[in-house]
Amino acid sequence: MARPPQAVASHCPYCALQCAQSLTLCSGTVEVAGRDFPTNRGGLCQKGWTSAAVLRAPDRLTTPLVRGRSGEIEPTSWDAALDLIAMRLKEIRDTHGPDAVAVFGGGGLTNEKAYQLGKFARIALGTANIDYNGRFCMSSAVAAMNRSLGVDRGLPFPLTDLGGADAILLLGSNLAETMPPAVAHLAGARAAGGLIVVDPRASATARLADDGAGLHLQPVPGTDLPVLLGLLHVVFAEGLTDAAYVAQRTTGAEDARRLAASWWPARVEAVTGVSEVQLRAAAHHLAAASPSRGGSGAYVLTGRGVEQSSQGTATVGAAINLALALGLVGRVGSGYGAITGQGNGQGGREHGQKSDQLPGYRMIDDPAARAHVADVWGVDPAIIPGKGRPAVELLDSLGREGGPRALLVHGANLRVSAPNARHVTDRLDALDLLVVCDVVPSETAQRADVVLPVLQWAEEEGTMTSLEGRILRRRKAIEPPAGARSELWVWSELASRLGAPGVWEIDAALVFDELARASAGGRADYSGLSHARLDAEDAAVHWPCPATDGVPHPGTPRLFLDDFPTPDGRARFVVADDVGPAEATGPDAPTHLVTGRVLQHYQSGAQTRRVAELAGASPEPFVEVHPVLADRHGIEPGDLVEVTSARGSARAIARVTDAVRPDTVFMPFHWAGVGSANRVTNDVTDPVSGMPEFKVCAVTVARLDLA
Numbered sequence: 001m002a003r004p005p006q007a008v009a010s011h012c013p014y015c016a017l018q019c020a021q022s023l024t025l026c027s028g029t030v031e032v033a034g035r036d037f038p039t040n041r042g043g044l045c046q047k048g049w050t051s052a053a054v055l056r057a058p059d060r061l062t063t064p065l066v067r068g069r070s071g072e073i074e075p076t077s078w079d080a081a082l083d084l085i086a087m088r089l090k091e092i093r094d095t096h097g098p099d100a101v102a103v104f105g106g107g108g109l110t111n112e113k114a115y116q117l118g119k120f121a122r123i124a125l126g127t128a129n130i131d132y133n134g135r136f137c138m139s140s141a142v143a144a145m146n147r148s149l150g151v152d153r154g155l156p157f158p159l160t161d162l163g164g165a166d167a168i169l170l171l172g173s174n175l176a177e178t179m180p181p182a183v184a185h186l187a188g189a190r191a192a193g194g195l196i197v198v199d200p201r202a203s204a205t206a207r208l209a210d211d212g213a214g215l216h217l218q219p220v221p222g223t224d225l226p227v228l229l230g231l232l233h234v235v236f237a238e239g240l241t242d243a244a245y246v247a248q249r250t251t252g253a254e255d256a257r258r259l260a261a262s263w264w265p266a267r268v269e270a271v272t273g274v275s276e277v278q279l280r281a282a283a284h285h286l287a288a289a290s291p292s293r294g295g296s297g298a299y300v301l302t303g304r305g306v307e308q309s310s311q312g313t314a315t316v317g318a319a320i321n322l323a324l325a326l327g328l329v330g331r332v333g334s335g336y337g338a339i340t341g342q343g344n345g346q347g348g349r350e351h352g353q354k355s356d357q358l359p360g361y362r363m364i365d366d367p368a369a370r371a372h373v374a375d376v377w378g379v380d381p382a383i384i385p386g387k388g389r390p391a392v393e394l395l396d397s398l399g400r401e402g403g404p405r406a407l408l409v410h411g412a413n414l415r416v417s418a419p420n421a422r423h424v425t426d427r428l429d430a431l432d433l434l435v436v437c438d439v440v441p442s443e444t445a446q447r448a449d450v451v452l453p454v455l456q457w458a459e460e461e462g463t464m465t466s467l468e469g470r471i472l473r474r475r476k477a478i479e480p481p482a483g484a485r486s487e488l489w490v491w492s493e494l495a496s497r498l499g500a501p502g503v504w505e506i507d508a509a510l511v512f513d514e515l516a517r518a519s520a521g522g523r524a525d526y527s528g529l530s531h532a533r534l535d536a537e538d539a540a541v542h543w544p545c546p547a548t549d550g551v552p553h554p555g556t557p558r559l560f561l562d563d564f565p566t567p568d569g570r571a572r573f574v575v576a577d578d579v580g581p582a583e584a585t586g587p588d589a590p591t592h593l594v595t596g597r598v599l600q601h602y603q604s605g606a607q608t609r610r611v612a613e614l615a616g617a618s619p620e621p622f623v624e625v626h627p628v629l630a631d632r633h634g635i636e637p638g639d640l641v642e643v644t645s646a647r648g649s650a651r652a653i654a655r656v657t658d659a660v661r662p663d664t665v666f667m668p669f670h671w672a673g674v675g676s677a678n679r680v681t682n683d684v685t686d687p688v689s690g691m692p693e694f695k696v697c698a699v700t701v702a703r704l705d706l707a
C-alpha cells in the first residue's frame with residue numbers, strides 16, 4: 001500500500017510574519033496548508049495559500065543565461081557562466097581595484113545566505129561595497145532603536161503579547177493587507193476602544209479603528225514627526241508620564257520635554273491636520289493603558305509609512321520617546337516595536353549584508369569585532385575591508401568615475417523596488433558587468449549580462465528570523481529543477497575560481513554553525529543554536545541565545561526587562577526637531593504621493609505577479625484619487641491617470657475614493673514599466689540611516705486621453 005505523503009513543516013516565503021505552513025508533495029507539486037503557530041494560529045493570507053505557484057512558474061529560470069555578442073540573452077552551462085563571471089570580475093578588480101565590484105543582497109535571503117554573502121563580498125571579492133534592500137525597509141527603525149535602546153530587534157517581545165494590551169498606537173503600517181493573520185493580535189486593543197492608527201490614508205488597517213474600536217489620525221503626508229511631538233507634548237504637559245520609570249530607566253527626558261513644549265496641540269493641528277481633540281484622546285488612551293496607571297498594557301508600533309522618510313530616524317526616535325515617557329519599554333505587556341516587512345528582514349540585517357556591519361550586529365570598524373570574525377573566517381583581519389556605501393549611494397555610484405563597474409544582485413529587483421527607479425536602471429546599464437541570481441526573469445534580471453537560476457523556498461534548507469527575532473526552520477519539500485543551484489553553491493564555486501581564502505560550506509546546516517560561531521558574543525547571538533536544535537524545538541527560539549556549558553539557553557523572547565544594552569543600562573531619549581519632508585508641494589506639484597502595498601502582492605511583485613489567483617484579483621497599477629481632486633482634474637473611475645514628479649511619471653487606473661485626503665494620491669508599488677510608482681518616488685535619504693523618502697513626494701496628477 002502506498003504511504004500517504006509526508007507533510008513538511010516550514011514557513012511562508014513572503015513577509016516577516018513568517019506564517020507556519022505545512023507543505024505536502026502530491027503528484028509532483030507542493031500543496032500548502034496553514035499550520036498552527038503562535039503568530040499565525042493556523043492562518044495564512046492569500047499570498048501564503050498560493051505561494052507554491054511560483055515553484056512552477058512557466059518562466060521559472062532553470063539554466064544560466066549569458067548575454068551574447070548580438071545583445072540577446074542565451075542559455076549556457078554552469079561552468080561557462082561561472083568561468084565568465086570569475087574572469088570578468090578579475091579583470092575589473094585588476095583594472096579598477098576591489099571596490100569596483102559591488103554586491104547587493106536582499107532581506108528575503110535565508111540567514112545562511114545573508115551570512116555567506118557578506119563573507120563572500122569581503123573576503124572572496126575583497127570589496128567594501130555591499131549593501132542590501134533592507135536599507136529601503138528597516139534602516140530608520142534600526143538606527144533609532146540602536147541609538148535609544150542599544151540594540152535593534154523589530155519586536156523586542158513576542159507578537160502574542162500585543163493581545164493583552166488595551167491600547168496600541170500603530171503608525172504607518174497597513175498590516176491588515178500586508179500581514180492579515182497579525183490582525184488577530186490587535187483584538188484586545190480594539191475591544192477596549194484603544195487601537196489608534198496613524199495613516200494619511202483610510203487603509204484597511206485604519207478602518208479597523210472604526211465603530212468605537214479606536215481612532216484614525218489622518219495627517220498630512222510627511223508630518224508624522226509633528227504628530228508624535230504633539231503626543232509627547234500632551235503626555236508631558238498633562239502629567240501623563242511615568243515619572244518613576246523615566247527617572248530610573250532613562251536619560252535625556254528633559255531635552256525631549258523641552259522640544260515637545262514647542263509643539264502645542266494647536267500648532268500640531270495647523271501643521272498636520274490632526275485635531276487637538278484627537279491628539280489629546282490618543283495620548284490619554286495610551287496613558288490610561290500604561291502599567292504605571294494600572295492599565296493592562298500599551299504599545300507603540302511603527303511601520304514603513306513613518307520610517308521611509310528623510311527624517312525617518314528622528315520620527316522613530318520620537319515614537320520611542322513617547323513609549324519611554326509612558327514607561328512602556330522593557331515591561332511585560334507593553335513596549336515599542338517596529339513591524340519588519342521582508343521575510344528575513346530581521347535576520348537579513350544581522351549577519352553581515354549591511355555596508356557597515358559584520359555578523360552578530362558587529363560594527364565593521366570595531367577592531368575587536370574584526371578580529372573575532374576574521375578568526376572564524378580563517379583570515380587576517382587586515383584583509384576585511386572597511387565600511388562601504390549605503391544602498392542609494394551605492395546604486396547612484398554604479399558605472400561612474402571611482403564607482404563600481406560590476407554588480408552582483410541576490411534577492412532584489414532593483415528596477416522596481418528602488419526609489420527613482422528609472423535612474424537606477426540608467427546606473428545598472430552603465431555597468432561593465434551585471435550578474436543577477438533569481439528564480440524568475442525579474443525586471444532586473446532582464447537587464448543582466450549573466451543570470452544564474454537559483455533555488456527557492458520549498459527547494460532548500462535554511463533558517464529565517466521573524467519580525468519578533470524568532471529563528472525558524474525553512475525546510476525542503478520538493479526537488480528543485482535540474483538546472484537550478486543554491487546560492488551557497490554559487491558562492492563556493494566563485495570563491496574557488498577567484499582563489500579566495502577560507503572554507504566555503506554549501507550545506508546550510510554547516511553554514512549555520514559557522515554563522516553561530518561568528519555571532520557569538522555579538523548583540524544578535526545565535527551561538528546556542530543549530531539546525532538540529534531548531535528541528536527539535538519547532539516553536540523556535542528568540543535571540544539572543546548564547547552557547548552554554550550546561551542546560552541550553554532558552555532564548556530571549558523579551559528584551560530590556562532588567563536593563564538596556566547601553567553603556568549605563570538606561571534607554572535614551574534622542575531628540576530631533578521636525579524639518580519637514582525633503583520635497584514640499586507647491587504650485588508646480590500641488591499634490592502629495594504616498595505609496596504602499598495591496599493584499600495580493602509582495603514587494604516588487606516579481607513573484608506574486610506570476611501567481612494567477614493574485615494577478616487576477618489585483619491585475620494592474622492603480623491610483624487612488626479623492627473625489628474633490630478627481631473633480632478638479634476631470635478624472636472618472638477607470639480613467640488612465642499620469643502621476644508626475646521631478647523624477648518621472650507613472651501611469652495607473654484611477655480609483656476615486658475618499659480613503660485618501662483631497663491633497664493626496666496613493667499608488668501601490670508592485671508593478672514595473674510605466675505603472676511603476678517608484679519612477680516617481682524620491683531617492684533623497686535620511687542622513688542617519690540612509691533610508692530613502694519613498695513615502696512622500698510632490699506630484700501633479702492628470703487624466704490621459706487615449707483617443
Ligand code: SF4
Binds near residue numbers: 013016
Ligand atoms: Fe503570512 Fe505574510 Fe505569508 Fe501572508 S505573506 S501568509 S501574512 S507570512
